[in-house]
Amino acid sequence: MITLSVVSHGHGSMVDDLMRDLARCSEVTRVVLTINVPEQGPAVPASLSDRTVVLRNAKPKGFGANHNAAFAHCETSHYCVLNPDVRFSDNPFPALLACLKDGAAMCAPAVTNPTGEIEDSARYFPGFVGLLAKSLGVADGRYWYAKGDPPFHPEWVAGMFMLFSSADYAALGGFDEKYFLYYEDVDLCVRLWRSGRKILLCPQATAVHAAQRASHRQFRHLAWHQASMVRYFVRHWGRLPATEGQR
Known part of the structure; x- marks a missing residue:
């Protein structure tokens, strides 16, 4: 029913x-685990071993490239990026599968931090005014x-947790692999x-996320974040689609 893609960048015990x-x-009928950097193999539970495919990259790939490659192993009606x-x-x-029956191409759960507070995983499309408000601590664009x-x-x-209709993911062409990291999830939602x-x-569905916020601590991640943001605005600014996202 669901093929699920996970990419490890040395995440080990996580x-x-x-x-x-x-x-x-039981809805997860296949797990495609991509090892993006050299590390020890995962501890796969016995009940999951016959449902798990492990891919090892010769050199690191970007977020979108990894999940697009994992989709090649999807033979199910739904595809999940996690x-x-x-x-x-x-x-x-x-609950997520029930939501998709309402005609959506992709759905996501409520995401909380480890203390139970709702994270900002659902947002309005980024814009210059919104980014300025976020930088000033006025608003962060969340729902x-x-x-x-x-x-x-x-x-x-x-993109921490997205469940797609496999047919819709294929029709969209998956993630744009020219985004190495960051903003590929925004870009995909714009195209969707x-x-x-x-x-x-x-x-009604929940998941817990321990955010890494690597772009706040590492120069390389910050550079990727800024490059992806520029690509997004060049590609989409002034051409954003109409949505049903108002509340």
């Missing part, structure tokens, strides 16, 4: 923890909602809305 969570989700630092105590997939609220249509959701498809945020 991947081991996530694999134990996934072993309890960060290795995501955890869940309750299975989120039944405000609570766990258990009715599903709604955000403009974009972060522009194609006439819809995104849903399903607060």
Whole structure:
């Protein structure tokens, strides 16, 4: 039913923890784990071993390239992109699959930090005014909602947890691999809305994310972030699609 893609960049024990969570989700019929940098193999639970494909890259690939390559192993009706630092105590997939039946091409759960606070994983499309407001601490462009609220249509959701109809992912061509890291999720959501498809945020499903915020600490990640932001604005500024994302 679901092929799930996870990419490890030396995440080690985080991947081991996530694999134990996934072993309890019967909807996940295949896990494609991409080892992007040299590291020890994952500890795959016995109940998940026959559902797991491990890919090892000769050299590191970008976020989109890795998940597009994993999609080549997808033979299921749904495809899920998941960060290795995501955890869940309750299975989120039944609620997410139910949301997709409402005609959306992609959906995502409510994402919390480890203390239970809702993260800013569902946002309005970035704009110059919004980026200025964020830099000044006035607003960060997020949608405000609570766990258990009715599903709604955000403009974009972060790539830490995305569940797609496989047919729609293929029709979009997956992620734009010219974004090495950052903004490829925003770009995909712009293209999804522009194609006439819809995104849903399903607060009935939850996941926990321990954000790394590497672009705040490492120069290389900051450079990738800025380069991707420039590419996004050059490509989409002034040409953003109409959405059902207003609340």
